[in-house]
Amino acid sequence: MRGRLTPGAIGCAALAFSLQCTPALAQTTAPPATDTGTPPAVSRPPLPPEVVDLRAKDTRVLTIGYRLVTGNARYCENTTYADGLLLHDVGAYADADGLRRALGLKGDVGVQALVAGGPAERAGLRLDDTVIAVGDLKIADIPNENTKPWERIETIRAETERLLAATGALPVTVLREGAPLVLTIEGVSACPSRFEVGLGSRAVADGHRVVIGPEFVGMDYPEALLAGIVAHEFAHNLLRHRAWFDAYGKRTRKGVRLTEREADRLSPWLLANAGLDPDGGAKFFKRWGPRHGMWIFRDRDHDAWDERVENMSAEIPQIESLMASEGAADWPRHFRREKLPSR
Numbered sequence: 001m002r003g004r005l006t007p008g009a010i011g012c013a014a015l016a017f018s019l020q021c022t023p024a025l026a027q028t029t030a031p032p033a034t035d036t037g038t039p040p041a042v043s044r045p046p047l048p049p050e051v052v053d054l055r056a057k058d059t060r061v062l063t064i065g066y067r068l069v070t071g072n073a074r075y076c077e078n079t080t081y082a083d084g085l086l087l088h089d090v091g092a093y094a095d096a097d098g099l100r101r102a103l104g105l106k107g108d109v110g111v112q113a114l115v116a117g118g119p120a121e122r123a124g125l126r127l128d129d130t131v132i133a134v135g136d137l138k139i140a141d142i143p144n145e146n147t148k149p150w151e152r153i154e155t156i157r158a159e160t161e162r163l164l165a166a167t168g169a170l171p172v173t174v175l176r177e178g179a180p181l182v183l184t185i186e187g188v189s190a191c192p193s194r195f196e197v198g199l200g201s202r203a204v205a206d207g208h209r210v211v212i213g214p215e216f217v218g219m220d221y222p223e224a225l226l227a228g229i230v231a232h233e234f235a236h237n238l239l240r241h242r243a244w245f246d247a248y249g250k251r252t253r254k255g256v257r258l259t260e261r262e263a264d265r266l267s268p269w270l271l272a273n274a275g276l277d278p279d280g281g282a283k284f285f286k287r288w289g290p291r292h293g294m295w296i297f298r299d300r301d302h303d304a305w306d307e308r309v310e311n312m313s314a315e316i317p318q319i320e321s322l323m324a325s326e327g328a329a330d331w332p333r334h335f336r337r338e339k340l341p342s343r
Helices: 007-015 049-071 096-103 119-123 151-167 223-238 241-248 253-273 280-292 305-313 316-326
Strands: 080-082 085-089 109-114 131-134 169-176 179-186 188-190 194-197 203-205 209-212
Touching: 049 080, 049 109, 049 188, 049 194, 049 209, 049 223, 049 253, 080 151, 085 151, 109 119, 109 131, 109 151, 119 179, 131 151, 151 169, 203 223, 209 223, 223 241, 223 253, 223 280, 241 253, 253 280, 253 305, 253 316, 280 305
Parallel strands: 194 209
Antiparallel strands: 080 188, 085 109, 131 169, 169 179, 203 209
C-alpha cells in the first residue's frame, strides 16, 4: 500500500482537494459559541452531499493521525508538535466564489477540519474560520499569481510546521466579526508525520506524510479498521522505508515484501499506544480479503491477506503484556525488525 506521491497528489492532499476535486464542507449555521465570543447565526446555501462527505473523511484521517503521532511521540527520535488543525485554500477551487459564500469565508484560506478536543479547538479555532495569517506570515502577502493551485497552501503549511517545531506554539490570526483575532495554539508533542486526504483509491506514505485517497476501500469502514491501515502507512514513515529504498538504489520484490511485512507488524504497536484497537489492521484484512479476492493486497509484492492477518495478530500477545506491565508498547526496545537486504 505504498506508492510515490506526485506533486499533483501532494497538492490535492494539502488542499484537501484541488481544482478538479470536491470542495469543502461548511455548516448551515454558525458553530457553537466559545469563550472568544458568540457569532450570530448565518444562513448559508445548502451543500451537496459530496461536500459533507469530504469533510467527514478529512476529519477522520486528521483525527486518527493525530492520535497516532501524539500517542507514539515518546518513542520517536525526532519530535515536533501537533496542532489538530487542517486548513484549505478555496481560491484553488473551480467555483471559489460560490464556495466562499457557502462556507461563510471572508478570504481564501479557512479551517477545514479540527480534532475534537485537540490543541486548535482548545485555542478557540472553529470550522470555517477565515484565516488571514499564520505567525507573521500574512496570507495576502503570499504570491499567488502564475503559481500552481496547491503552492499557497503548501507555503502556509511549511510555515506552520516550522513554527510548531521551533516553538511548540502556533499563532493563527482569524477574522471574527470583521476584526482580526489572534489565537495561539499550544502544540502537543508528536512524531513528525502529516495525515491527509488526497486523490484516488490508494493509501500511501512518502517518509513525511500519509495520504489516503477518498476512494480508498476502507475510508468508510469503522474507525478501528481504517486506523489499522493508517497505522500501517505511518509505520513506513517511522521505519524510514522510503529512505532505505533510496539508499538501496532499487525496489526489488523481496525488499517491498519485507518492508510491507515490517509495517504490518509494527502497526499494532502504534495503534495500542494511540489508544486505538491494536487488532484494527487484522480486522481490516479479515473483512476485505475474503470478499474481494484480495485485490491489491494479494500480489507478488505483498504477503497474502491471511498471512498479513497472522503477522499482525502474532504481535498482540507481546503488546498486551507490555501494556499491562508498563502502560505502553515500547516498540524501539521490543519490536523485532525484519532483516532487509544490504547492497
